[in-house]
Amino acid sequence: MSGTYALTEHDSKKLLAEYGVHISREVIAHSVDEAISCAESIGFPVVLKLNGPDYMHKTESDGVRLHLADRATVRSAAEELFDRPDKPVSLLVSEHIRSSREFIAGVTRNTDFGLTLAFGLGGIFTEVIADITFRLLPATRYEIRSMFEDLSSKALFKAFRGEPEIHVEELTEVLFSISNCALDRKKIISIDVNPILFPGGHPVAVDALVIAHE
Amino acid sequence: MxxxxxxxxxxxxxxxxxxxxxxxxxxxxxxxxxxxxxxxxxxxxxxxxxxxxxxxxxxxxxxxxxxxxxxxxxxxxxxxxxxxxxxxxxxxxxxxxxxxxxxxxxxxxxxxxxxxxxxxxxxxxxxxxxxxxxxxxxxVSTPARLCSQIVSPYPPAGTIAIASQSGNVLSTFMNLARIHNIGISRGVSTGNQTCLGTAEYISYFAEDSATEVIVSYLEGFPDGRAFYESLREASKMKPVIVVRGGTSPEGAKAASSHTGSLATDDRIFREMVKQAGAFLARDPLIAFELAAAFATQPLPAGKNTLVLTSAGGWGVLTADAISDSELNLLHLPDDLMRSIDEYLPPRWSKSNPIDLAGGETRETIPKLIDLVLSHADVDSLIFLGIGIQGNIARSYLESEYLDEGMRRIAKFHESQEKKYVSALVRGSAEHGKPVLVASELGIADPNNPAIMALRGNNWHCHTSAVSAVAALEALERYSRIRNSQYKYQ
The missing domain is CATH 3.40.50.720 (NAD(P)-binding Rossmann-like Domain)
Structure with a gap:
């Protein structure tokens, strides 16, 4: 779209973190060696992702390497990514979060109703199953909390596959913070937080995309 | 202006x-x-x-x-x-x-x-x-006794107000109002909404002392946000029921975000109505059932629902519908069970739904109605099987074999039906609890003595037990919305 731009994943998350969203730990690396030392400081396993404004949909462009457990795998993955024909300048090195539950959240500007918060089931079946619910903004914490009751996947909030119950208060705060960010920054067109993962039941924004007017 | x-x-x-x-x-x-x-x-x-x-x-x-x-x-x-x-x-x-x-x-x-x-x-x-x-x-505006429209009918006076983008849907509502004697305060066909839109009518109805329930049919919205605001403000005062035509499954235009592509107009509309504290109904007939319940019954204090029935199959279907709803099919408390034993023959169901088991030929039903409604655990009552005796009465009175004995029994049945209705109306008023009556006779035989007695009391006979459950569920939800929504910010 003309007149709009996308924040990088890293900048999108940094912005959301300013509003209180808990994000995954990550560092930008400009070389293979830097990627390895970043991975060591974050702790294995890590994830490598293409970094920069041109990579809005990294999974689709094969720009993500998951579950890199040691120096050697980080090295070969980093070499492969830096070596792409489109010559990326930097990579994002993030902690690899283990969590079997994925949810998605976002804010869009609807033509009829204005700013609208979305929350639903994430993962590869998101579009197909479309278990998603909406609230017009501003919404109270009470209204945000009531979103969970709308979803068929609310059953996943309970303890699941050895992971504890999802922390509902914290998740409410995450959605409230995303909403505040959009309400506050008038230039924002949309925010996508996809996925939100739940290590130990606590919500963490693992990827995000903010699109704004120039 | x-x-x-x-x-x-x-x-x-x-x-x-x-x-x-x-x-x-x-x-x-x-x-x-x-x-x-x-x-x-x-x-x-x-x-x-x-x-x-x-x-x-x-x-x-x-x-x-x-x-x-x-x-x-x-x-x-x-x-x-x-x-x-x-x-x-x-x-x-x-x-x-x-x-x-x-x-x-x-x-x-x-x-x-x-x-x-x-x-x-x-x-x-x-x-x-x-x-x-x-x-x-x-x-139409019944408080002003004004029928300013180019079609019929003119409905009985009452407390339901309607703003409809389709004149025909408005007429549907008023036809139902007439047959069921559930009154209308105002009903307007909004037309092209050049100057006055649905949002303005809803805001007016919210403040209108003649109106207690608001219904709106619309097919699109010139200003979605204004509609939401009017719905939200009105819902704080009165229940609002929305029927929408022309929903489209199309994705949002030009969405570059994931959630954006899922944000279809229809999905957002549905959630918007709920967020505003209003109710969405699929079709005008369902909307009427909800509106009639809101217009005639108090709000329940909780989810515990009791079913009294002399119609076995409908009792089962009602129990199923309650289980599928947000309501709770009350497990009969021991003390209530013991008290019921005194009123019903030993073969009664001993569980909820309470099957009257032929007890209706005795004088105990009105007492039983009062008994269950006075119990603290019972929040609402659904009463099924009304009109069965009235049906027998009619077949006797129309029979070529009619004799004095049959006439006497026909009159007995008719008076029993009236007694049940008075007990239901009185019980609901005295205990401040909703009592929803359901029978297809509400439409199948408007001249049945039970149905006539309900109409005479401006009470609605829900056309099926399942729609009575849906209506009661809406009453209960509205009761919670009123109590809680603005407590937590």
Whole structure:
């Protein structure tokens, strides 16, 4: 779209973190060696992702390497990514979060109703199953909390596959913070937080995309 | 101009004029005048007619200039679109504050119509006249005894207000109101909504002392946000039921985000109605069932629901519907179980639904109704099987074998039905708990003595137990919304 731009994943998350969203730990690396030392400081396993404004949909462009457990795998993955024909300048090195539950959240500007918060089931079946619910903004914490009751996947909030119950208060705060960010920054067109993962039941924004007017 | 306030002149005018009255009973200009005269409006009624003909005993005048100033404040306009600007200018000179424009020829008819409609809006603002319609079938206002529409019927007076983008859906509602004797306060066909939109009508109904329940049918929304705000504010005061036509599964346009592509209009609309504290109904008949329950029953204090039935199968279906709902099929408390034992034959079901097991031939049902409603654990009651005895009565009274013995029993059955109805009505009032009655006889046999007794009490007979459960679920949800929504911020 003309007149709009996308924040990088890293900048999108940094912005959301300013509003209180808990994000995954990550560092930008400009070389293979830097990627390895970043991975060591974050702790294995890590994830490598293409970094920069041109990579809005990294999974689709094969720009993500998951579950890199040691120096050697980080090295070969980093070499492969830096070596792409489109010559990326930097990579994002993030902690690899283990969590079997994925949810998605976002804010869009609807033509009829204005700013609208979305929350639903994430993962590869998101579009197909479309278990998603909406609230017009501003919404109270009470209204945000009531979103969970709308979803068929609310059953996943309970303890699941050895992971504890999802922390509902914290998740409410995450959605409230995303909403505040959009309400506050008038230039924002949309925010996508996809996925939100739940290590130990606590919500963490693992990827995000903010699109704004120039 | 505060449009919402000015709607007052539409629904409660001091005097009325029909512009373009006709001598021909097939024309809108005749029907409108006839309906206004026939509904009992007590203020002055004028009509204009180009030939100054006498119509339905009214001596018409040539045009609005012939009417003294400040006598009428509302005009029902049945002349073609071309003549309307001049009509409005004349109307403002004699103090008319509100008009309903029946005529089409606006937005719905192409580019010229769009222009004519925007000119109409400008003119209304210049003159300070609120316009309902154009391209609508009119409205009813029972507190004013005013039927200003070009169709029938005129519904009984009551507390349900309707703003409908389809005149036909409005008529559906009023037809149901008539057959069930569930009254209407105001009903308006919103037409093209040039000046007054659904949002304005909802805001008016929210403040309207004659209205307790609001229903809205719409097919799109010129300003979605204004609609949401009006719904939200109105829902704090009264239950609002929304029926929407023209939902499309299309994805949001030009969405570059994941959630954006899932944000379809229909999904957002559905959640928006819920967030506003209002209720979405799939079709006008379901909306009527909800509105009738809201208009006739108190809100329940909780989810515990008891079913009294002499109709076995419907008892089972009702229990299933309750289990699928947010309501709770009450597990009978021991003390209540013991008390019921005293009133019913030993073969009664011993569980909820309480199957009356033929106990209805005894005098105990009214006492049982009072007993269950007085129990603290019972929040609501659904009563099934009404009219069965009335049905027998009718078959006896219509029978070629009718003798004195049969007549006596027929009368007994009829009086039993009336007793059940009085016990239900009294029980609900005394204990402040909703009691929903369901039987297909509500539509299948409106002359059944039980159904007639319900109608006489302005009570609704839900057409199926499943729709009674849906209505009760809405009552319970509204009760919670009222209690909690604004407590947690």
């Amino acid at each position: 505060n449009k919402v306030k000015e709607i007052q002149a539409l629904f409660n005018p001091k005097g009325v004029v029909v512009v373009g009255a006709s001598t021909h009973p097939g024309k809108f200009g005749f029907v409108a005048l006839h309906n206004i005269l026939n509904s009992g409006f007590t203020g002055p009624i004028y009509a204009t007619n180009i030939d100054e003909a006498s119509i339905l005993g009214i001596q018409t005048v040539k045009d609005l200039r012939a009417i003294p100033p400040s006598v009428v404040d509302f005009a029902m306009i049945c002349v073609p679109a071309l003549a309307i600007p001049e009509t409005l200018i004349e109307a403002s000179k004699i103090g008319i504050k509100a008009v309903f424009i029946v005529s089409g020829g606006y937005r719905e008819s192409g580019a010229e119509g769009v222009k004519a409609e925007s000119d109409l809006l400008k003119l209304s603002e210049e003159l300070g006249i609120v316009i309902a319609g154009p391209n609508g079938q009119g409205f």
